Amino acid sequence: MPSDSPLFESALGRFPDSIRTDLEDIHRRGGVIPAERVVTWTKELQLNVEQLMMRLLPVAAAFGRPPLSGFHVGAVVQGAGAAWKHQGVGNLYLGANLEFADLMPDAGVHAEQAAFNNAWLHDESAVQALAVSAFPCGACRQFLGELNQASQDLAILVPVAGGRDEGRFQSHSPASLLPQPFTPQELGVSGNFLSQMSHGLLVATGDAEVRQALAAANASYAPYTKSYAGVALATAEDASILGRYVECVAFTPSLSPLASALAQLNLQQPCGTAWAIARATLVEVRGQSRQQALVQAMLASVAPEVELRHVHCEGS
């Protein structure tokens, strides 16, 4: 069914009908293109994986919600997880930028963060390539510093000027984009944002949504402050979307658990449709309310009728 988003329709128009049909429903797969499809599509389009990633950037960018800048950014991450690989090719994960009209601009989510968040929430523990429709900003270059060692050979693919249509791109390394970085090691942390974690957090009581938010908190990445936090969003159709806090060594640009959940929900809704949030639950470590104010403000921005449920958890 045609989308109401002209950007999405335009992006889909660059694919043959056989692939377009799949892409129209990409929200049903949470913005993930499984490795088997990647292999099939590269053969059909006679592209290599990197060229396919470039071709997909306008599809990802169409999911952007930039009410402040009007600048849509799309990103595609190729996972390196052996469990999902097909013929040596990893899954592809889309990401798009989010801005919030009535919040400080730095509350937004950048497309690169959204794509890595997507891969992480699908249990990828390493990535091998990132394609992005514009050069990563300084904050995103810092964010890449939280990737684990297995991702340090990451290829960052950026279209050359005017090259998006032709699929021409340049490849950069994290080190070349951010020389002399401030690293997790400066604070005594090895840095492994994509690692699968469990912090042993517990709640005394709670329904299914509290336990889902607890699971997200247990898997969150906050090695500097230990302010583990997770969010569970429920849609009107009772779909559940989780978000995990991601902390950056410089603290900026960290990703709040609601930002993580919204970035994912955005990819699970048909492109360009209104936020569909029925309930929201935040779980964070007892004694801390570090996320509450920002999460409440962000939730009020996208779903003012939804009241945030805030629950504390205990360390084991």
Ligand SMILES: [Zn+2]
């Ligand atoms: Zn950025």
